Every structure is written in structure tokens, then in C-alpha cells.
Amino acid sequence: MREFTLSRRGVLGGAALLAAPAILRQARAAEQCVVGTWGGDYARLLRENIDDPILKPGGINVVQDVGDEAPRVSKLYAQKKLPRGTMDIACMNATTGYRVTEAGLVETLDEKQVPNLKHVQTNLRMPAVVPHIYSAQVLVYNPDTVKQPPQTMSDLLDPKWKGKVGVVSPAGQWILQAASLLESGTTTDFDKAKAFVLKLNANGLRLYPETDNLAPAFKSGEIEVGMIWLARSFMWRNGGFPVAGTFPREGSMLYVSGMVVPKNAPDKEAAYKYMNALLEPSAQRGFAAHMGYLPTVDNAPLSGAVGEQLGFPDPKPKLVTPDYPVLAKVQPELDEWWLKNIQHG
Amino acid sequence: MMLTLVAPLALLLRDSLNRFDPTELMLEAVTPENYLRFFADVFYWNVLVTTIRVSVIVTAICLLFGLPMAWRLARTASHWKSALVVLMVLPLFVGSTTRTAGWMILFAHGGMLDMLTGLNLMYAEPAVIAGIIAINLPYTVLTLQSVFEGIDPRLEEAAASMGAAPSRAFWRVVFPLALPGISIAAVLCFILCMNAFATPVLLGGPRFQMMAPLLFWAFNSDNNWPFAAAIAFILMATTLLLTGIANHMIPRRYRA
Numbered sequence: 001m002r003e004f005t006l007s008r009r010g011v012l013g014g015a016a017l018l019a020a021p022a023i024l025r026q027a028r029a030a031e032q033c034v035v036g037t038w039g040g041d042y043a044r045l046l047r048e049n050i051d052d053p054i055l056k057p058g059g060i061n062v063v064q065d066v067g068d069e070a071p072r073v074s075k076l077y078a079q080k081k082l083p084r085g086t087m088d089i090a091c092m093n094a095t096t097g098y099r100v101t102e103a104g105l106v107e108t109l110d111e112k113q114v115p116n117l118k119h120v121q122t123n124l125r126m127p128a129v130v131p132h133i134y135s136a137q138v139l140v141y142n143p144d145t146v147k148q149p150p151q152t153m154s155d156l157l158d159p160k161w162k163g164k165v166g167v168v169s170p171a172g173q174w175i176l177q178a179a180s181l182l183e184s185g186t187t188t189d190f191d192k193a194k195a196f197v198l199k200l201n202a203n204g205l206r207l208y209p210e211t212d213n214l215a216p217a218f219k220s221g222e223i224e225v226g227m228i229w230l231a232r233s234f235m236w237r238n239g240g241f242p243v244a245g246t247f248p249r250e251g252s253m254l255y256v257s258g259m260v261v262p263k264n265a266p267d268k269e270a271a272y273k274y275m276n277a278l279l280e281p282s283a284q285r286g287f288a289a290h291m292g293y294l295p296t297v298d299n300a301p302l303s304g305a306v307g308e309q310l311g312f313p314d315p316k317p318k319l320v321t322p323d324y325p326v327l328a329k330v331q332p333e334l335d336e337w338w339l340k341n342i343q344h345g
Numbered sequence: 346m347m348l349t350l351v352a353p354l355a356l357l358l359r360d361s362l363n364r365f366d367p368t369e370l371m372l373e374a375v376t377p378e379n380y381l382r383f384f385a386d387v388f389y390w391n392v393l394v395t396t397i398r399v400s401v402i403v404t405a406i407c408l409l410f411g412l413p414m415a416w417r418l419a420r421t422a423s424h425w426k427s428a429l430v431v432l433m434v435l436p437l438f439v440g441s442t443t444r445t446a447g448w449m450i451l452f453a454h455g456g457m458l459d460m461l462t463g464l465n466l467m468y469a470e471p472a473v474i475a476g477i478i479a480i481n482l483p484y485t486v487l488t489l490q491s492v493f494e495g496i497d498p499r500l501e502e503a504a505a506s507m508g509a510a511p512s513r514a515f516w517r518v519v520f521p522l523a524l525p526g527i528s529i530a531a532v533l534c535f536i537l538c539m540n541a542f543a544t545p546v547l548l549g550g551p552r553f554q555m556m557a558p559l560l561f562w563a564f565n566s567d568n569n570w571p572f573a574a575a576i577a578f579i580l581m582a583t584t585l586l587l588t589g590i591a592n593h594m595i596p597r598r599y600r601a
Contacts, residue, residue: 074370169551209550221454308554339388344554
């Protein structure tokens, strides 16, 4: 009878075979990307335009950690001493992105890690924040009742619109920047901005707690003019609300929503691939078509009805990026001033 | 229990003594500046006073409506009693935010109330008071009902047999016996109101300020944890203090 013997090579081979499922599982787990994001339409569009069509076929499983920005940012700070955090990507507005960059919490990114960064529009580039989408602050009005739309923010002081001007209260700092642009040509002359906003408040300015409160206020006739992001007026108009937008003559502030990679991200390689995917033209166009936010890259031109609705008029309006270093510093003071003097004024 | 309650509070207290920095968010320190910022500013005082005023009004109205409703519910011998209790509990099955959305439709410009009466209550204190009453009234009634259920009806019969009219029997016999329970219902209603968040935000609007939305503002707008923690402690201390004072005002023999 032939004796059964085990060679050393056989033992190692068998062990490797037995361990294969575990090794494969480990490899799969390594290709997981946790994205800290807002919920709702934004999370859904991330799944439909980035996670499923681009990341999944590449073997990266995306897990969304849904929540508001403030708790997400708090989490970044709370985890800063940990060698391994819980998020690979964190979504936030560009001002907050600037702040966490200054605090040394996030990775600086370049085109070697994220090749599509070369397509990002020059005015939107930041060292550590990948700009995902952006929108311009516009004057909005009810086209059914307003025959001569406002041309500049100062038109909102017109007595004929007393008590008919509406803005969203949490966007106070953006109203102040727009007022600064109007009064001084820069975005950071907040003394002049405050004086203007006080006059606007005295003209019966209506404040709403949430962005989406503005659309029904237009429909009910409570307000006739206001200021909001072009993306919102696009969504409301497509939702049947009587809202149209126009670029203020003095220029439009740009709101940029971006993403960062925490320094202690569990899988930075997956995070870089995610960043690259979000800048793909197909993903960028998907957000424009459904949310009305503009592509941040130069290789995703919009066409058809979306292009017509979101395209800039000719001549192109003045688009102004916030002064992030100043804004990041003075934002708490601006928020408190708005609370005490405009909300409570 | 102590660990899960006291440990987070201790952590919060420690945070309230730290310093805020726009870039670093929270710097280790032991400073009273967050409390001083609140108490040195008349704006924040006004927010606290508004919160107390709304809470007192809501509690008073809830007791005013809740006492007869609970009394009737406790003493009814109808077959419909269970159904009435369920009807009372039913609003609690809907989240307070959803319920507030209903009030918004009612109060809004061009809403039902506006169309029928021309009254536009949206984004004003009366709307907030109405909204919170709708949330707190079932709690008050259910608490009071169990209090009245615990009082022997034969005591009222005894009072009646000695010539006391029903109202006199209620105020002289039942009410003093129910006072400890009524004070608990009032405290429950008051605390719920002091901490109200969704209703003041949605029905009060940005120009109406109460403490819980203010706390959220401090945290959410700038991630100012130290100041938000200080506001949380001021709110908690004020609620405890006022509850203690109210309890002290009830004669000792009737206290819970």
C-alpha cells in the first residue's frame, strides 16, 4: 500500500487554499469606501451617478455615512488623534473644507492621486477640497407677478417690494457677502454689508428657516423677490413653482460643495478613486440634470434643456468665489450678528 | 443608570468650560467665558425669558384644558372610555415634526386659517404656543387621568351626602388630594416645553427664539461646542430651579 506523505510545499499550498476565502474577504474589505454625506437627493444621486456606475464595477463597495455637516465635522475633529478614522471621504461646503485643511485634518491632493483634478475649473481649485458641485447666488422673482425683475441687490430696497422680499435665514453669511459685493466690489467689507442688510431688514425682509420654505412662499404670494442659489430656482421651476432667477449686476457669489479625505482615512486609495470618479463628466452631468448644480470640471459641458436652463447668459455674469481665509475666521461673528440684528431685529 | 446619565453630563460640563476657536473648534481651558457671554448679553437673556414665558403659558393652558378632560375621562362609566383614551393617545403616534407640518399648513400664508379668518399666525409666538399645546396636552391629560383614577369616588359621594355641591366637593376634597399628581403633570408639561425644538423652529420661524433652537444654532452654525454646552447647562439649571421653586410653593402636606 502506498504511503500517504505530505510535502512541505503541499502543506503550504493546502494552507493557502484553505485561507483563500479569508484572504479574498480581506481584499474585498480593503476596497470599501466610507463616504460621510448628506442624505436625501444628494445621497441618492451619489449612489446613482458615482457609487453604482463607476466605483462598483471597479470593485469598490461604497458605504454612505449619512448625516448633517456639523456632526460630520465634529466627528473629524473628535477622531483626529486616532490612527484610523471612520470616514474615507467627508462632504462639506468649501468654507468648512478650508477650515479643516487649516486644522491639518485632511490630505492635500494632487493630480497623481486624483488625475481628474486637472479638469477642475481654476477658480474652484483648493489644495485639499475637491469641488464636487457649485451654484451661483441669484436674485429670484415670481415671473407671474414681477414684470420688471430686479437687476441688482439694491433693487430689493425698492418700496414696492416692502414685505415681499424673502431669504433663507441660515444663509445669512451669504446675504452679507452679496451685500458686500454690492456695496464695495469685494466680498469682505462686512461693515458696509451690515449697513445694507439692516436697511433690507427695515424694508420688511421675510426670513425662512429652511431653503425649501422659499418656494411655497413664492407660490402663495407671500413674497415676490428674494435671493437663493441658481440650483434651487432650477429645481423649483421644474417642480412647478413660479420662480425665475437673474444674475445680479454686481456679481454672484459662488457656493461650492466639496469633499475631503481625512488624514486618518482607513482606505486612502479607495478615497482617491472616489474623488476621481466624482469628477467624471457623466457624474457631473447627473448632478446638473437632477439638482441644477453646475459641473466643477471643464470637460462636462451641459447640453439640451439642462444646458438651456443652467447655461450662463451672454455676456457671462461676474462669478465671485468667497474669500475663504477671511470667511473661515469671521463666520462665527457674522452668524451671531445675523442672529441678533436681523433675526431678532 | 448613573453612569449613562452622569458621565455624559460631566463631559458636557467640562466642554462648557473650554474655549472656542474657529479653526481648532475647542481648546482645552477652564474658563467661565461661555457662561459670561450668555449672561452678559441681553439678547440671550431675552431668549431665556421667552422660553420661560412660553413654557408657563403652555403649562397653564394644558392644565386648564387637561383637568376637566382628565376628570371626565377618569369618572366616565361609558363603554367608550377605552376608545376615548386611545383617541387621546393617538396624536402621540405621529412624530412632533410631522404634527408641526400639519400646523404649518393650517397657519401658513394662504393656508386654511388665513383663508377662513384672514389671520396669519405663521412665524409668531401664538403659533408656537398652539403647536406645543397640541403635543403636551395628551401627556398632561394622561398623567392627570391616572391621578384622578387613584382617588376613591366614594370620597366625593361622602362630600355630596354632607351637602357639598359637585364643584365644592371637587375643589375641597378631590383637588387637594390630586395636587401632588397635578404638580407632576405640570412639571412634565413645563419640562417638555422648555426643551421644545421642532415646533419653535418650524412655527416660530427665524425671528422667534427659544433655548433649544438657540443651542442647536450654536452647535450647527459654527460647531461651537463650548458655548452650546454652556447653553445646555443654563437651560437644564433653569428648568430644575423653576421646577424646584414651583414645588416649594405647594403646601408641604400636598407635595408629591
